Amino acid sequence: MSLKDSWQEFAASAARQASNLHIASVNDKVRDLHQRIHQRHPAIARIAVALYDPEMRRLKTFVASNDHVTTPLAGYECTIDDVPSLLAIARSGEARILNDLSTIAGSDTVHSRWLHHEGFLSSLTLPIRHNEQLLGFLFFDSRERDVFTDQVVADLLLSGHLIGMIVTQELASVQMLVGGLRLASQFAHVRDLETGAHLDRMARYARLIAREIGPAHGKTDDYAENIFLFAALHDIGKVGVPDRILLKPGKLDDAERTEMRQHVVVGLRMADRLISDFGLDTLANIGMLRNIVIAHHERMDGSGYPHGLAGDAIPLEARIVATADVFDALACARSYKPAWTLANAFDEIERMSGAQLYAPTVKALLDCRPEVEAIYQRFQDGSHTL
Numbered sequence: 001m002s003l004k005d006s007w008q009e010f011a012a013s014a015a016r017q018a019s020n021l022h023i024a025s026v027n028d029k030v031r032d033l034h035q036r037i038h039q040r041h042p043a044i045a046r047i048a049v050a051l052y053d054p055e056m057r058r059l060k061t062f063v064a065s066n067d068h069v070t071t072p073l074a075g076y077e078c079t080i081d082d083v084p085s086l087l088a089i090a091r092s093g094e095a096r097i098l099n100d101l102s103t104i105a106g107s108d109t110v111h112s113r114w115l116h117h118e119g120f121l122s123s124l125t126l127p128i129r130h131n132e133q134l135l136g137f138l139f140f141d142s143r144e145r146d147v148f149t150d151q152v153v154a155d156l157l158l159s160g161h162l163i164g165m166i167v168t169q170e171l172a173s174v175q176m177l178v179g180g181l182r183l184a185s186q187f188a189h190v191r192d193l194e195t196g197a198h199l200d201r202m203a204r205y206a207r208l209i210a211r212e213i214g215p216a217h218g219k220t221d222d223y224a225e226n227i228f229l230f231a232a233l234h235d236i237g238k239v240g241v242p243d244r245i246l247l248k249p250g251k252l253d254d255a256e257r258t259e260m261r262q263h264v265v266v267g268l269r270m271a272d273r274l275i276s277d278f279g280l281d282t283l284a285n286i287g288m289l290r291n292i293v294i295a296h297h298e299r300m301d302g303s304g305y306p307h308g309l310a311g312d313a314i315p316l317e318a319r320i321v322a323t324a325d326v327f328d329a330l331a332c333a334r335s336y337k338p339a340w341t342l343a344n345a346f347d348e349i350e351r352m353s354g355a356q357l358y359a360p361t362v363k364a365l366l367d368c369r370p371e372v373e374a375i376y377q378r379f380q381d382g383s384h385t386l
């Protein structure tokens with residue numbers, strides 16, 4: 001059975017399992033639930049979800065529904081080990097009720113300082129778990145003291161469970177889609193001599209960039225998480241490129257280059273087929289996956305392919321992924337070149353900033369040097385893959 005046949009068979013069986021999935025944006029659902037909860041418990045002014053990344057032991061804000069806050073807590077992340085109270089909740093699996101936040105005003109996490117600054121006085125925190133794994137935390141916050149009585153907590157536990165399920169379902173369906181596509185992608189990368197570690201790193205670089213520049217582009221925190229999930233799929237279409245071209249050690253001739261460039265078009269076709277097979281057309285932000293696959297070789301000056309798009313005509317997510325992908329390609333060895341040092345790779349993308357790569361995405365990566373170095377050290381070839 002050829003790779004394409006087994007891929008199609010896999011997609012078909014996955015589609016059978018997932019045919020009932022219709023997911024709206026988690027943000028919308030949480031906002032909707034917040035409104036309903038607000039009718040019963042008007043004192044609940046904020047509901048927020050933070051996701052946990054077990055690889056880096058980090059917590060990141062994911063969705064939030066606030067009544068009115070002066071400065072939204074966008075793009076906040078921290079290491080779970082720095083928040084012992086959350087670590088304790090994760091271990092015990094039990095809710096934490098704080099009925100007077102002013103008593104922990106001395107707590108020095110950015111999150112608790114922010115709550116304090118915004119006038120929140122009590123909170124309920126629940127762990128979100130799935131299959132024994134910690135997925136994140138759910139926060140109910142109020143501007144009044146002593147809101148979380150036993151009765152209110154009992155009621156919110158039910159709603160909390162529902163929100164936990166929504167988050168789990170959204171993540172599971174996206175991960176199922178991503179898992180399938182990544183399988184194909186890794187086949188392609190094995191042949192291409194690109195490694196799983198490249199995908200691990202570039203997806204994380206892309207998330208860093210998205211978190212840095214997202215708010216200025218009106219993006220919420222789930223944008224960066226979607227970038228993270230979808231970025232590693234940029235080259236899925238390479239499955240369709242013949243070995244004689246993909247593995248050619250020397251320079252490609254014009255005809256071969258044209259065929260190689262087809263990988264973005266082939267990739268989009270594969271993504272579309274899987275999206276419709278899975279019934280995921282309604283999944284929020286699925287358009288980002290399509291944009292990343294088709295447009296990650298477009299360049300700011302219009303010199304890229306397949307459409308020669310320029311500037312803002314290139315979807316933001318493709319500009320982000322292009323920067324992360326080029327940067328990591330520079331910093332690792334390929335059949336035609338040795339690995340560059342990180343310092344040289346940083347210099348080179350700075351040189352490419354503006355004409356080829358979107359200047360704010362390059363700046364974001366340069367601004368995140370310590371995080372980039374940590375990711376680079378953590379995900380080396382032969383280490384864990386996504």
Ligand SMILES: [Fe+2]
Binds near residue numbers: 234235263296297
């Ligand atoms: Fe590509």
Ligand SMILES: [Fe+2]
Binds near residue numbers: 194198202
């Ligand atoms: Fe790549």
